[in-house]
Amino acid sequence: MRNVERFIGDKLQERKDNLSIRSLSTNIPPVDFCSNDYLGFARSGELKHMINSTLASMQNHLNGAGGSRLLSGNTRFTEETEAFIADFHQAESGLIFNSGYDANVGLLSSVPQRGDTIITDELIHASIIDGCRLSHATRFKFYHNNINDLESKLKLAKGNIFVVVESVYSMDGNIAPLLALSDLCERYKANLIVDEAHATGIFGANGRGLINQLNLTKQVFARIVTFGKALGVHGAIVLGSQNLRQYLINFARSFIYTTAAPIHNIVAVNCSYQYLSKIDHQLIHQKITLFRKALKENHIKTLSSESAIQGILFSSNEATKQAAANLQSKGFDVRAILSPTVALGKERLRICVHTYNTDEEIISLVNYLKELN
Structure with missing residues (x-):
């Protein structure tokens, strides 16, 4: 084995040993609390129609x-x-x-x-x-x-x-x-x-x-x-x-x-x-407020945030990965953010709130989070 292959293998094994190895997956749970698509634009049929109509009006575009x-x-x-x-x-x-x-x-x-x-x-x-x-x-x-x-x-x-x-x-x-x-x-x-x-x-x-x-x-x-x-x-x-x-x-x-x-x-x-200019800009803040209110009522500690990004700290990579896996098994796409992406000891679930998350989905997620605490 060449030295560079040995180096690569050793670094990957190091990540595996501390439970911080990254991998790609196409197995995505159905309820999105993970993506940065806060306003639902990536999945918007109306926006897609606007894009396609504009493209259709451009003759011979490359x-x-x-x-x-x-x-x-x-x-x-x-x-x-x-x-x-x-x-x-x-x-x-x-x-x-x-x-x-x-x-x-x-x-x-x-x-x-x-x-x-x-x-x-x-x-x-x-x-x-x-x-x-x-x-x-x-x-x-x-x-x-x-x-x-x-x-x-x-x-x-x-x-x-x-x-x-x-x-x-x-x-x-x-x-x-x-x-x-x-x-x-x-x-x-x-x-x-x-x-x-x-x-x-x-x-x-x-x-x-x-x-x-x-x-x-x-x-x-x-x-x-x-x-x-x-x-x-x-x-x-x-x-x-x-x-x-x-x-x-x-x-x-x-x-x-x-x-x-x-x-x-x-x-x-x-x-x-x-x-x-067409959307209700208050809706995302209503969803964030609902999520944080439910967390507070259930005595779940979270990072202070007024944005669509909400973080719940865990003590290690292993504990955070187990929490994410548990939620994913319930159908919620919530991801673990591990060290070294964040500082050691500040591993967390990064939960993103979206306009298309129903109130029922938000409350259900909080109830499952309560079971983890």
Whole structure:
């Protein structure tokens, strides 16, 4: 056996031994409390009809882009969609990337330079971490949502300073103290970057996100909005100034050196934004309130969260996996989030609440959770 095969085998065995091995499965329980499809857009027949009708109106559209945006892959419709989304979020400009991962990597690997400083929340998403690693800037992280610790790092920062947070954190579901963060960044002349992946569609007027809700659009250097969560489709956009858009076109490698999204993907994004204006934006919050009220009545401890992401902590990978398996056997698609994805000792069930979860399903899930405690 070659050394590299032995290394691979040893690493996989290590994951098996600590019960953190990942695997793919097509066996999905019928009641969804797992996906990021918070508003039901991914399964919406009405949205699908809008997408298909728009595509049918486009004569001779291609199956694929045929190249990067800088070669054959750009279209007027794509640029109109970028402008439409930027206007929706009250941003000056926007640039679409093929995924949220590509957007974060492209932005953070290209804008901060050697001699600059990036400061991130310790619970920031892996795509942001990877983008920062590709930058030559000095990197710090601060304790989760801890303004005092952030300020201690800002005092050490040099060059152009970038503070990077999520508005809603993907594993805890809690919200960043955006007003305090903005004030602190203003005081230290730092550039605030906010990933709005799990806030878009849920918070703000018509789902515009927390930056819009808090009137911080002028205070934020860049926002990353992804389309694969509440919007139910795929891709992402970096929102910021017109100069930032032009810079990313010239320097963001994850934009420059990849085949562009096909036109049917851009149509899906455009239609999804139009569909946002048609829905009842209070319904998701009613479902979240019902779930948290039922948990409280049954004395089930949960992470503090106003978002669609709800976390229930367990003591180990084994206990969390057993809890998830138990719920899945009852027909509920609830997944275990294990270390090292989350910190050791903070393994949890990550439960996502959706508009299409019936009240009966929510109450039934809570009753089964009570049996696990």
